[in-house]
Amino acid sequence: MRHPSRIGFAAGVLTRLKVRHFRCFDAREVDFAPGLNFIVGPNAHGKTSLLEAACILLRLQSPRVTRLAHAIQHERRGFVVDGHFGPRHLQFYFSRERKKLALDEVEQKNAREYLEQGRVVYFANSDIELVRGSSDTRRQFLDFVAAQRDGTYRQALRDYERALRSRNLLLKSPSPRWREIAAFDEPLLNSGQRVIAMRAQLVAELQPEVERTHRAISGAREKLQLEYVPGAGEDFAKTLAAAQKEDARLRQTSVGPHRDDLRFALNAQSSAFASEGQQRTLVLALKLGAAHLLEQRFAAPPVLLLDDIFGELDLVRRAALLAALPAAAQKIITTTHLDWLPPDAEALLIRLG
Ligand SMILES: Nc1ncnc2c1ncn2[C@@H]1O[C@H](COP(=O)(O)OP(=O)(O)OP(=O)(O)O)[C@@H](O)[C@H]1O
Ligand SMILES: [Mg+2]
Numbered sequence: 001m002r003h004p005s006r007i008g009f010a011a012g013v014l015t016r017l018k019v020r021h022f023r024c025f026d027a028r029e030v031d032f033a034p035g036l037n038f039i040v041g042p043n044a045h046g047k048t049s050l051l052e053a054a055c056i057l058l059r060l061q062s063p064r065v066t067r068l069a070h071a072i073q074h075e076r077r078g079f080v081v082d083g084h085f086g087p088r089h090l091q092f093y094f095s096r097e098r099k100k101l102a103l104d105e106v107e108q109k110n111a112r113e114y115l116e117q118g119r120v121v122y123f124a125n126s127d128i129e130l131v132r133g134s135s136d137t138r139r140q141f142l143d144f145v146a147a148q149r150d151g152t153y154r155q156a157l158r159d160y161e162r163a164l165r166s167r168n169l170l171l172k173s174p175s176p177r178w179r180e181i182a183a184f185d186e187p188l189l190n191s192g193q194r195v196i197a198m199r200a201q202l203v204a205e206l207q208p209e210v211e212r213t214h215r216a217i218s219g220a221r222e223k224l225q226l227e228y229v230p231g232a233g234e235d236f237a238k239t240l241a242a243a244q245k246e247d248a249r250l251r252q253t254s255v256g257p258h259r260d261d262l263r264f265a266l267n268a269q270s271s272a273f274a275s276e277g278q279q280r281t282l283v284l285a286l287k288l289g290a291a292h293l294l295e296q297r298f299a300a301p302p303v304l305l306l307d308d309i310f311g312e313l314d315l316v317r318r319a320a321l322l323a324a325l326p327a328a329a330q331k332i333i334t335t336t337h338l339d340w341l342p343p344d345a346e347a348l349l350i351r352l353g
Contacts, residue, residue, distance in 0.1 A: 012300040013330045014054060014118065017083040021076040023049035032332060033348040038341070039334045041352030047334035050352075051122070051305045054332060057081040057090055058118035058303065060101075060111060061144065068094050085118045112151060119148045119302035121291040123284070123309055130286065131271050131279045135261040142262060145290045146202045149297060153198050159191035164253055171251045178244075185240060188256070192236050195257045203228035203262065210289030217288070217324050218281045222266045226286075231259025284309075284321070291326055301329035308334050315340055 018029045024046045030039075039047045048064070052071065055063050062068055071094075072079050078095025093100040101108040108114050122144075129137045146153045167184040170176060207226050214224040232255050233239040239255045246254045264271035264282055271282055295301040304325060310318050310333070318340055325331055341347065 012086060012118075012303070014058070014303055015084045017050070017054055017057065017081070019050070019053045020080040021073040022053055022079040022081065023071055023073060025049065026073065030350055032330065034330050036345065036347035037330070037332045037350065038338060038347055039332065039350045039352060040336070040338050042336060045353040047352060048307050051307050051332060051334055053081045054083070054303070055120050055122055055305055057083045057092060058085065058120050059144070059148070060092060060115065063122040063124070063305070069096055088117050090114065090117060115154070116151060119294050119298065120305060121287055121294070121302045122305045122307070123287045124307035125309055125312065127283050127287065128279055130283050131264060131274070135259070138262040139260055142199050142202060142260070145294070146198050148294055148302070149202055150198055153195070156191050156194040156198065159187065160195050160257065163188040163191060164256065164258060168252045171247055171253065176248060188253075189237055189240065192232065192257050196230055196232060196236065199257065199260060200228050200230070205293055206289055209292045210285050213288045213292065214282065214285035217285060217320070224282060224285060225265045225268070227263040227265070229261040229263055230257065231261070232256050288324065288326070291329065295326060295329070301326050304329050304331045306331065306333045308336070310335055310340070
């Protein structure tokens with residue numbers, strides 16, 4: 001077992017994480033090592049909460065909930081997540097009233113430089129929803145990776161969501177005035193087209209990575225294909241103009257990237273027909289493919305946060321999955337039991353409870 005005191009300032013490695021008033025933690029500090037880390041403990045001891053905190057620290061987003069307020073410890077005003085990533089010190093305070101970001105103790109006016117520091121791929125058993133669930137889940141996945149792939153994505157998405165909200169608000173009024181509504185068409189189209197282009201590019205870049213990873217972990221000859229399905233059709237400007245009647249009837253904007261989807265096919269057959277095992281393998285390939293893509297683009301692997309994904313696998317599959325994880329990446333893995341880990345495994349254990 002590696003000892004935390006031997007950890008240096010390796011680039012791309014989260015070495016120390018401190019949380020305050022975060023979920024079940026009043027205050028807690030954890031050291032991580034490069035390579036393999038296991039957070040071990042019984043149910044409801046805060047394993048997933050620590051992974052979530054690591055994700056929020058690096059990406060300012062939770063993989064579990066869209067509202068960060070959920071992560072504030074009950075009866076508290078706000079939480080702090082604080083950590084060292086490579087040589088940089090990241091700090092984030094969040095309350096319902098305000099957010100505060102600091103990089104090396106210098107308060108940041110915007111999140112741009114802060115978010116350029118660390119990248120993350122998060123994987124939990126609930127990610128099976130990427131295949132089974134609604135298109136929201138798949139858009140969230142695309143957004144999470146796209147924002148890491150391109151620093152301008154987050155702003156484009158925010159601009160789009162703002163224009164969409166304003167346009168929808170006007171469409172809801174008892175007698176919608178089209179001249180006012182049309183004033184939002186330009187910002188909606190501009191930001192929407194940027195979002196569409198970046199999502200399409202992401203899916204195109206993911207395809208070979210995901211396909212290769214899928215082949216490696218499934219051992220099968222099936223070909224996994226991703227398809228980006230734009231909710232704006234071929235040409236957003238044209239579909240928006242053509243949807244005017246429909247928008248008036250529905251009292252909301254019926255076309256655009258807020259209706260995007262991502263489709264999966266195994267040997268040209270929809271993933272809806274895939275078996276449980278095939279669906280799980282598909283999702284794993286998607287996540288690991290995203291990790292490979294980010295690693296290539298930034299010449300450093302993202303931190304892999306894996307929530308309890310070994311629990312449902314037999315010993316052979318556990319070993320195969322461990323071997324398939326990107327070798328150079330820091331991996332933080334939660335589990336309730338470690339009896340299956342080989343005693344000579346080079347891993348840092350963090351015990352809760
Ligand atoms: N906002 C919050 N304030 C206080 N406690 C919370 C909050 N959110 C969740 N909790 C509690 O935190 C505890 C730890 O939850 P967490 O999901 O991190 O546990 P876990 O160790 O991952 O458990 P499991 O092995 O079952 O997945 C739970 O008891 C949960 O009820
Ligand atoms: Mg958990």
